[in-house]
Amino acid sequence: MAIITISRGSFSMGKSVAEKVAEKLNYGIISREVLLDASNHYNIPEIKLEKAIHDAPGILERYSHKKQEYISYIRSALVDKVVNDNIIYHGLAGHLLLKGISHVLKVRITANMESRISYVMKRDGISAHDAHALILENDNQRRKWTHSLYGQDPWDSSLYDLTIRIDKLSIDDAVNFICQTAKTDGFTTTEKSLQKIKDMALACHVKAALVHDFPDIGVTSEYGNVLIYLKPKDHVTSKLSKRLDEIRHRKGTIYNLEVHAGIPIPEDAV
């Protein structure tokens, strides 16, 4: 079976699609729960996490690394939630946070501007002009967020396996396509892909434990062998060594933990 991420432009009926897919496949469904888990586990107010994953970083935030820190917590909570499979995540940035796992079906739902405007007008009781402005502002925030943190455009369809426009195709049509695709061989959970997501979960835990003090590190894991990558000019300080010892003791699933400095951080590092 599979993990399905459903990304959408604001007010594009992605939530309805996600709920119907979950019902049809009998999958679990999550969205905000990830923020709640991260909030509880890392003791950060949920509002701050929500802001981190929704709003583009301001100029000062780009230097403070706070946003990256919060996103590391959210990512860790998300991977923990989906690691056991058969689940749909329709919150923000799932396609980026779970990148590289072959049994993750990444779906993007779009809708034409007219129907988005009409939805917002009805929901908020505002004029077409105001609804249009609100949608553009939301879209713009998503664009800036994705671009500033991942250097990518959320509207780039090559980030997704399937992009469906709800217009001539209905919500039910979209649900059918997604369910049909999720059952194909390409998205079947294999031993290898399952191991990969378990490794990702471990790497995310390690990163989340270190990110507050060491925001620039990258972490990978392969079968429990964890590699920590430092930026070229950084060195293994006594503070880092101490923290790594703590992590080794706390995480029984780590077989080996190594630190690499001076080599580029791999693309699949979290």
Added chain:
Amino acid sequence: MPLIILSSNSKEEEKEIAKKLLQVKGYGGVDPGILSEVEAKYHIDTGKLAETLEQTPSFFEKMMSGKWQYRLACIEAEVIERLMKDNTVCWGLAAHLYVVGISHALKVRIIHANQTRIENIVEQQGIPVQRAQKWLDTENQRRKKWSLAAFNRDETDPSEYDLVINLDQIDLNEAVLTINGAASYRKFQPITYSMKSLSDLALSAKVRTTLLKSMQDIRVQTIDGTVLVFTKAFKQKKIEKIKEIKDLAGKIEGVRGVEVHVTNNLFGDISGNANS
């Protein structure tokens, strides 16, 4: 009788999917092979037509010569005429950019992620990753620029399509099944209104082709056989241009009436003079 229009950043797979759809559905295909018939009808070399679908002229070339727009219009007119005939799968002719507002047209884009394309380029051409990346960036920009210049639409924008399928993990045969399934939905069955819209689109294309042969900067819209032409002209030549357009468009079969809307444009006129 739905109409399936394919677009892709992977031409070989687009063609393969189209061929499979033709087999499954028993449809007719409209593909770049029709360029030879455009050549016969409009006396434009097939090579030049194929080049028109790929290359964007410079701003100066576009301003000084309407030939590129004319060649595009000829292709458009021929394609739309064929799309009216029967169940059709159309690919390789940019129809997704000019067949607009037709409810029974299912538009699908077939893609591969940039990373996969880079890996393929590295393997096929034996060049370093960075060079492949640079080449791909240029190629993506070139296609975007072309579609915007030709039809004022960005072909990389997913909202132009009903479905975008990434073949990195979705098997090509699965993609065929998905497209086939979508095409059988009720929304993609032609209705009187959508057929009339297509017929109006075909007439607009015919009129535009006729007008662009001798003038530039022409936009055409058809409503129930009444043709609205929007253009620009030098003040003193306004009346003359309106008459010329009405004469030319009025002779085309199916045109019930012609309305011409002219706005003043000094630059348009200068380029028009240079072209005449």
